[in-house]
Amino acid sequence: MVRITDVARHAGVSPSTVSYALSGKRPISEETRRRVAESIRTLGYRPHAGARTPTGRMSNVLALVVPLRAGIDVRVAMRFAVSVVTTARRHGHDVLLLTQEESEEGLRRITETASADGLIVMDVQLHDPRLPLLRSLDRPSVLIGFPADPAGLTCVDLDFEAAGERCVEHLVRLGHRVVALVGSPPEVYVRGTAFAQRVVRGFTTAADRERLTSAVHPCEASPAAAHAVAGQLLREHPGLTGLVVHNEAILEPLIDAFEGLGLRVPVDLSVTAICPDELAESVRVPVTSVALPAAEVAARAVELLVGKLGGEGVPGVTLLAPRLTERGSTGRRAGA
Amino acid sequence: MVRITDVARHAGVSPSTVSYALSGKRPISEETRRRVAESIRTLGYRPHAGARTPTGRMSNVLALVVPLRAGIDVRVAMRFAVSVVTTARRHGHDVLLLTQEESEEGLRRITETASADGLIVMDVQLHDPRLPLLRSLDRPSVLIGFPADPAGLTCVDLDFEAAGERCVEHLVRLGHRVVALVGSPPEVYVRGTAFAQRVVRGFTTAADRERLTSAVHPCEASPAAAHAVAGQLLREHPGLTGLVVHNEAILEPLIDAFEGLGLRVPVDLSVTAICPDELAESVRVPVTSVALPAAEVAARAVELLVGKLGGEGVPGVTLLAPRLTERGSTGRRAGA
DNA sequence: CTGAAAGCGCTAACAG
DNA sequence: CTGTTAGCGCTTTCAG
Numbered sequence: 001m002v003r004i005t006d007v008a009r010h011a012g013v014s015p016s017t018v019s020y021a022l023s024g025k026r027p028i029s030e031e032t033r034r035r036v037a038e039s040i041r042t043l044g045y046r047p048h049a050g051a052r053t054p055t056g057r058m059s060n061v062l063a064l065v066v067p068l069r070a071g072i073d074v075r076v077a078m079r080f081a082v083s084v085v086t087t088a089r090r091h092g093h094d095v096l097l098l099t100q101e102e103s104e105e106g107l108r109r110i111t112e113t114a115s116a117d118g119l120i121v122m123d124v125q126l127h128d129p130r131l132p133l134l135r136s137l138d139r140p141s142v143l144i145g146f147p148a149d150p151a152g153l154t155c156v157d158l159d160f161e162a163a164g165e166r167c168v169e170h171l172v173r174l175g176h177r178v179v180a181l182v183g184s185p186p187e188v189y190v191r192g193t194a195f196a197q198r199v200v201r202g203f204t205t206a207a208d209r210e211r212l213t214s215a216v217h218p219c220e221a222s223p224a225a226a227h228a229v230a231g232q233l234l235r236e237h238p239g240l241t242g243l244v245v246h247n248e249a250i251l252e253p254l255i256d257a258f259e260g261l262g263l264r265v266p267v268d269l270s271v272t273a274i275c276p277d278e279l280a281e282s283v284r285v286p287v288t289s290v291a292l293p294a295a296e297v298a299a300r301a302v303e304l305l306v307g308k309l310g311g312e313g314v315p316g317v318t319l320l321a322p323r324l325t326e327r328g329s330t331g332r333r334a335g336a
Numbered sequence: 337m338v339r340i341t342d343v344a345r346h347a348g349v350s351p352s353t354v355s356y357a358l359s360g361k362r363p364i365s366e367e368t369r370r371r372v373a374e375s376i377r378t379l380g381y382r383p384h385a386g387a388r389t390p391t392g393r394m395s396n397v398l399a400l401v402v403p404l405r406a407g408i409d410v411r412v413a414m415r416f417a418v419s420v421v422t423t424a425r426r427h428g429h430d431v432l433l434l435t436q437e438e439s440e441e442g443l444r445r446i447t448e449t450a451s452a453d454g455l456i457v458m459d460v461q462l463h464d465p466r467l468p469l470l471r472s473l474d475r476p477s478v479l480i481g482f483p484a485d486p487a488g489l490t491c492v493d494l495d496f497e498a499a500g501e502r503c504v505e506h507l508v509r510l511g512h513r514v515v516a517l518v519g520s521p522p523e524v525y526v527r528g529t530a531f532a533q534r535v536v537r538g539f540t541t542a543a544d545r546e547r548l549t550s551a552v553h554p555c556e557a558s559p560a561a562a563h564a565v566a567g568q569l570l571r572e573h574p575g576l577t578g579l580v581v582h583n584e585a586i587l588e589p590l591i592d593a594f595e596g597l598g599l600r601v602p603v604d605l606s607v608t609a610i611c612p613d614e615l616a617e618s619v620r621v622p623v624t625s626v627a628l629p630a631a632e633v634a635a636r637a638v639e640l641l642v643g644k645l646g647g648e649g650v651p652g653v654t655l656l657a658p659r660l661t662e663r664g665s666t667g668r669r670a671g672a
Numbered sequence: 673c674t675g676a677a678a679g680c681g682c683t684a685a686c687a688g
Numbered sequence: 689c690t691g692t693t694a695g696c697g698c699t700t701t702c703a704g
Contacts, residue, residue, distance in 0.1 A: 001450075003681060014691045019683055029689060049449040050386050050395055051681035051696095059386055061451075064433070068418055074411045082404055085435050094451060097400070097433045099421050113385040114337075115397075115430060223588065224620060252559065284560060339697060350675045355699055365673060387680095387697035 002045045011039035022047065062088050062305060063096040063116035065103050067123030071185035071193075071221070073248040076294060079276060080122060080144060083298035091306045093117070104130055111137045118305045120144065124155070125192045140308035142301045145194045150317050154308065156300045159319035160195045160274070163290040164202025166322045167244040167272040168210065170288065174270055175333035176242030178213040180233050182226075182254060183246045186218040199246045199274060213237065221249035223256070230257035241333050245273040245287075252283045255329075266331035277325065286327035293320060338379045347375035358383065398424050398641060399432040399452035401439050403459030407521035407529075407557070409584040412630060415612060416458060416480060419634035427642045429453070440466055447473045454641045456480065460491070461528045476644035478637045481530045486653050490644065492636045495655035496531045496610070499626040500538025502658045503580040503608040504546065506624065510606060511669035512578030514549040516569050518562075518590060519582045522554040535582045535610060549573065557585035559592070566593035577669050581609040581623075588619045591665075602667035613661065622663035629656060 008015040013032060020026045021036040028036075039045070052058065066081050068074070085095045096116050098106040100123065107130065110116045117139065121130065124145025134141045135152045143155040164181070171179050181203045183189070184196045200216055207214035215237055219229045233240055243258075245251050251273055255265055263269045265285050273280055273289040280289035300318060307314045344351040349368060356362045357372040364372075375381070388394065400420050403413050421431045432452050434442040436459065443466065446452045453475065457466065460481025470477045471488045479491040500517070507515050517539045519525070520532045536552055543550035551573055555565045569576055579594075581587050587609055591601055599605045601621050609616055609625040616625035636654060643650045 001681095004683095005681080015681090016683075016692080017690060020690090023683080025684085027689060032690080044448075046445070046448040048681055049451040050388075052386075052683070061432070068414065074414050078404065078410050078414065081433070082435055085433055086437070089438060094446075095433045096397070097417070097421055097431045099418055101422070102425060109382070110430075112380075112382040115385040222618065282558065337697095340699095341697080351697090352676080352699075353674060356674090359699080361700085363673065368674080384697055388699070 001048070002043045004045070004047065007036065007039045007043055007045045010043060011035045058117055058309070059114065060093050061096050061116040062093050062118050062120060062302070063098055063107070063110045064120045065098045065100060065106065065122060067100055069100055069123065069187075069191075071188040072123060073221070075279075076248055076276060076292065077122065079294035080298040083295040084120060084302055087299040087302040091302065093302075093306070104133060107133060107137065111139045117309055118142070120301050120305060124194045126194045126197055127192060128194075140305060142305045142308070144297060144301050146198065146317065146319065147194055152316075154304050154314055154316060156297055156304060156318040157195065157320070158290075158292055158297060159322055160198040161202035161205075162319075163274050163322035164199040164204075164244065164246075165206040166202075166290055166324050167274065168203055168206035168212070168242075170272060170324055170326075170330065171242035171244075171270055172206075172210045172212070174242075174330060176212075176270060177333070178237050178239040179207060179242035179244065180215040180217065180237065180240055181244045181246065182229055182233075182250075183216060183218050185220045185247070189218055196246070199244075203244055213239070219247055219250060219254075221247065223250065223253035226250040226253040227257040227260070230254060230261055234258075234261055234263075241269055243269060243271045245271060245275075248275045248279055251275060251279065251287060255283065255285055255287075266329050267334065270330035270333070272324075272330060274322075280325070280327060283329075285329050288325065288327045288330040290322045290324045293323075296320065337384075338381045340381070340383065343372065343375045343379055343381045346379060347371045394453055394645075395450065396429050397432050397452040398429050398454050398456060398638070399434055399443070399446045400456045401434045401436060401442070401458060403436055405436055405459065405523075405527075407524040408459060409557070411615075412584055412612060412628065413458065415630035416634040419631040420456060420638055423635040423638040427638065429638075429642070440469055443469060443473065447475045453645055454478070456637050456641060460530045462530050462533055463528060464530075476641060478641045478644070480633060480637050482534065482653065482655065483530055488652075490640050490650055490652060492633055492640060492654040493531065493656070494626075494628055494633060495658055496534040497538035497541075498655075499610050499658035500535040500540075500580065500582075501542040502538075502626055502660050503610065504539055504542035504548070504578075506608060506660055506662075506666065507578035507580070507606055508542075508546045508548070510578075510666060512548075512606060513669070514573050514575040515543060515578035515580065516551040516553065516573065516576055517580045517582065518565055518569075518586075519552060519554045521556045521583070525554055532582070539580055549575070555583055555586060555590075557583065559586065559589035562586040562589040563593040563596070566590060566597055570594075570597055570599075577605055579605060579607045581607060581611075584611045584615055587611060587615065587623060591619065591621055591623075602665050603670065606666040606669070608660075608666060610658075616661070616663060619665075621665050624661065624663045624666040626658040626660045629659075632656065 119141035122144045126148040146157045188196045277291045280287040455477035458480045462484040482493045524532045609623045613627045616623040
């Protein structure tokens, strides 16, 4: 193993000079900087990650709590996670993986053992039990999600409420008057998951404002459940012509189900969704959707956290405005 | 922050005694041990993770390279990852997440900066470019996967070749003579992914041995692709009655496609799969399958790695024998 | 069985 | 602009 003293000797300078050349925390002459860089390269030096922790307390590690609970679409969760990791790497950080089960204990442990400099928490509930803990910990944290009371926290997310509204408005503009929201699996609502609740709220607000007939149905992530919901909706709301889908797993099966029941998309039924663009594009009938910009949200979360670590003041709540892209799944209501 | 010296003072002993009481590396009197434990509890002491690294080189962190490449089913990959994390925690380790893109550079960086004590690598290719690197690194590693030349490495995986054979044998026993393997997306084979290649080999070996008519088709992870493959298979092999599916994403769509083409499962077509049991059970027609025991394989990987870290000798290759469970999707060939 | 003391590799005052 | 000197919190000799 090559240490900083080896580099120092090789470059004919003191260890601290090497350290400062690396950190840039004090001016170094061009000549010295060059020699140090040269020595580092030829010796293949890399600072021992653990050794910098005791004094300067930066371990260059961020902890990420990934949501792996019933009802959460793994593919979407992974988009967030991957973006967190790649963005963290760009800022020189590695990422420690915490699972949801040991979330509270894990957060406490990571903090108290100083295993990570900061924390990123996903799958936030409106009244998340972890919030008091996060507020009390002496490590900075960022939530991917928007709880009911974000005071004293840093949050970033898509503005799901606006997203729900945006979908309804799009349908209204196309003349639709009877609309439904097919949402996440029931347990997601039971837990009070923030993003799911906010979509419902946005959907309902806009539907009421526009005096639409509307319905909201949770839906399990199986084709069978999608089929059942489609049938139920048509029975209860025969005039249904507009749909908002907030459930990645059953977007395609649901469309299949409605077409199986004799409705053509978009002729008889206009479908909008809130989901990653790639998914909306890959469905048999490309779906008009509000993008769920997972990579962007996750990247922003890391940047906010890195900002906090650097002592910057950062905004408490960052909500990304919804962006709707029209695709083939929506059209004017027949006879509207 | 409470340090080891605080505990020592509180317990009326020296810091080294506290350290030894914690590690058990030298005998401590019952009385002292008790007092130390007591002080640790009341003060809420936790050893600073970074501080133990410099001398004793254990950071209690394992690095995991997760496969997030085209064609790999994220849900299955996550089963592995979660099991790695929970098992690692049981052994007192945390898990650092590395993405595939920076795999080689990441492995090198983690090793040289001593950010992790050991490495776990998933999604192994038969001739994986990372193998020489892993052999040369001075950190222990474990592969989840079975490359062509495992010399000098520690590997653990389901015996996919035997799994492929097992499915064919099951179909043979039920009287089927024309069988097909619907596999992973083409890019998975192009990369030479070990598990995919081995399934093909097992399938082919068994089919040839039994003198069956057989065909192998890769298949993209979309319902449309599944439908296309189903159509093609029936055109090219009108006598087809037995199927092996090794592609989690399209298991259900593929069955739908065949039934759409007029074949009933299992009356006209017997379907077997290699996939996690939960998935096989959750399909509309429960599928006879060889279990892909992700949690078990991942747990074993962690245990092997922890064993290596502890200086134990561990087996080079661990292959889990396939276990086939009959469900509703297979039956005797009509008229056989 | 237990203390005192010497580092681990690095950073950050303190001194030029 | 650079070198010398203390530590960080912990583990592990070295001495009882």
